[in-house]
Amino acid sequence: MFKSILVAVDGSEIGHRALEEALSVARAMGISVHAVHVVQTATYPSLTLNELEPPAIAQQALLDALDREADEILAGAEEKATTAGVSLTVHKRWGHPGAEIIALAQELGADLTVIGSHGKGRLGRFFLGSTSTYVVDHATSTVMVVRGEPDAS
Template sequence: MFRTVLVAVDGSEISHRALEEALAVARAMQASVHAVHVVQTGVYPTMILNNLEPPDIAQQAVLDSLEREADEILADTDRRAAAAGLRITPHKRWGHPGAEIIALAQELSADLTVVGSHGRGRLDRLFLGSVSSYVVDHATSTVMVVRAGPTAQDHGR
C-alpha cells in the first residue's frame, strides 16, 4: 500500500506520462501526491545560490530564467493533477536532480517514487536516463520508472 507518492517532473513528454501513472496509483491507493522539479546546477551556480559569490547580471538572468521555467513546470503539473481530480504538493529544488529526488523522497517518507525513463537531454533518450538510473540505484523505497508508451489511462485503469 502506497500512502505517499513522489513524482519527478521536468516538462518533458515522458514526465507527463510519469505524472499520469503517479496520479493513477495515488487515486487507486488514496495516497497523497508530491511533485518535484529539480533545477540542475553545476558547481558555479551552486556557489552563487549558497551566497559564496554574488552573481553578475548575466548569471542572475540565467538563474531567473531557470526559476521561471521551474515555476511554469510545477504550475502545469498542478493543472494536470487538478484536471485528473487530484491535488499535488509541489516542490522546487536546486542541485543534482537524482540526489535531490532521493533526499526529498526520504524527507517525505515516500512509499513510491515515480520517474520518467529519460529526461530532456539528447543522450538520455538513448539509454535509461542518468537521473532515473541514479534514483533506482539510491532509493530506499519502491521506484517506478515510466517508459514512453501507453499510460495507465490507455489501459483503462
C-alpha cells in the first residue's frame, strides 16, 4: 500500500496522463499527491546571469518565461486534483529533472513516483525519455512509467 505519491508534470500530453494515473491511485487509496515540475536549466547552459552584460536581460526574460510556464503547469495540476477530489501539493524545482525528481521523492518519503515515458515532441522525447530512464535507474522506491499513445508515423 502506498502512503505518498510524487508525480512529475511537464505540460505534455503524456505528463497529463501521468497526473491522471497518480490521481486515480491516490483517490483509490485515500492518499494525497505531490506534483513536481522541474525547469530543465541544463538545456540552457549560459543561464548564469551577469547584470553588467546586455545578454543578461534576454537571459532573465527566458528565466521569467520558464518560471511562468512552470506556474501554469502546476496550476493546471491543482485544478485536475481538485476536480478529482484529491489533495495535491505542488513543487517547482530548477536543474536536472531526473536528479531533482529523485531528490524530492527522497525528501518527501514518497513510496511511488509517477512519470511519463517521454515529453513534448521529438526533442522532448529525447530529454524526458532520458529523465524517465534516470528516475527508474536511481529511485529508491517504486516508479510507475506511464506510456503515451503510439506515434502515428
